[in-house]
Amino acid sequence: MANSDSGESVTERIVRVLETFTPTRTVQTAAEIGRRTGLPPSTAHRIVGDLIEAGLLERDDDRRVRIGLRLWELATRSSHALRLRQLAMPAMERVQARIREHTQLAILEQDEALFLERLSGPDSGSNVTRIAGRLPVHASSSGLVLLAFADRDLQERILAGKLARVAPETITDAGVLRRKLAEVRRLGHAVAPGYIESVATGVAVPVRDETGTVTAALSVVLPREAAVDPALVELHRAAREIERALGFRG
Amino acid sequence: MANSDSGESVTERIVRVLETFTPTRTVQTAAEIGRRTGLPPSTAHRIVGDLIEAGLLERDDDRRVRIGLRLWELATRSSHALRLRQLAMPAMERVQARIREHTQLAILEQDEALFLERLSGPDSGSNVTRIAGRLPVHASSSGLVLLAFADRDLQERILAGKLARVAPETITDAGVLRRKLAEVRRLGHAVAPGYIESVATGVAVPVRDETGTVTAALSVVLPREAAVDPALVELHRAAREIERALGFRG
């Protein structure tokens, strides 16, 4: 920017401003945004003002700022995530109706599992997942499936890195994780008992696209001691249905 | 911008670039974007490059450009549209399961009905609606509900403007529309037979938030000559459920 000491582009700054919004912090004041981005107050106010004028942000009743509908609209109406989501929805609804627990769809994005959709019944149990939220690949059942079928170098990168302990039973040892991934490949599904939350077990299966590549993971979150087999049957059936919609002829 | 002859901000330009993407045109080349935005080729390429670096756009396998996942993520994870959608989903799923036709949720946005969600069964009929898509308020059943319960000046603005004919039976006369809106208010729901597509009838009911204001419309799209009463019963039941979730005590 003109006279900017940081030497970054306007685009970067806009992204930085947008990134101060999280699932748990959906409204903030312009000054907060300034502090969190490290931008000078007057600059932060001006950028926020610009974004509001453009419709990417909105002003609250109480002059606080939140993500604008226009941004959601722009992002949603032509995102390719939407295509997958849309094709998967009918199958996901069936799983949700039969199993009556959280049913979710995730893809791999920047070394993490990004959740595109989550269906929850009124009687579903605990679940930390959020739509557009992320979970580490080594801890979530969806992540384990995505990682097990990902390219070798991603696997090695994850295995070489730090495996954060999300819950007491999260796999944090590279050797254990390596064996777990082999098991996932052999069985064709992942079971993650208590890896994310002690009270829950994640069960996930892969979804392949028309090239046969695993592009997504379909999963349910069960109470810790529930039987996984009925869920697995439903998940596999649903995954096949989604794969057919995607054009995969397995 | 520095040396820009148009005198518009970078933010505006970014929005203009993003707006060249539509539900039917989800990938384009940088040059196409330049032509559609009217930006000089080199400028268009630079801005597209910036946006790709920031993750808001993505490069195709074939160096074409599409909306990036990061944008979807930023927009979705803290949009307040999501709250409404999330709260409405269980009720919408029930309607979809019972009626087995397109079930959709719309809100008022910039004088149009903006569709936040649409559930469709495999056997659902024709439907032009898309998620994050828009329909005119005077033609869609959702729009009629939203308009009927909107403030007076929006109503007058729509009535004074041109009422586009979307299908042969669309209401295009201000007087007829005025009476229709009165009917919607009296009955508490809207029926739009053939207003959008000749073969379909839209049926919509209002959804009120905790302040009693109509914030959304819940609707189904039925085959033209199907009975509307069973759908209305389900829609009203679902709307009440959503309203309870929103905190409305009617």
Added chain:
DNA sequence: GCGCTGATTCCCATTGGGTGGGAATCGGAT
């Protein structure tokens, strides 16, 4: 009411990043 604190707006001299024309290069068709 009266200060205090922080958010927000206003002002303005400074300047460096954005701009866009043009040329070169790449790449896919025919």
Added chain:
DNA sequence: ATCCGATTCCCACCCAATGGGAATCAGCGC
């Protein structure tokens, strides 16, 4: 091989963005 369009590279120009600072506003506690 030869177009033709897309894309990248280059670079002089210069104005919009910048951010420090002061003024104003808003809420809160006393």
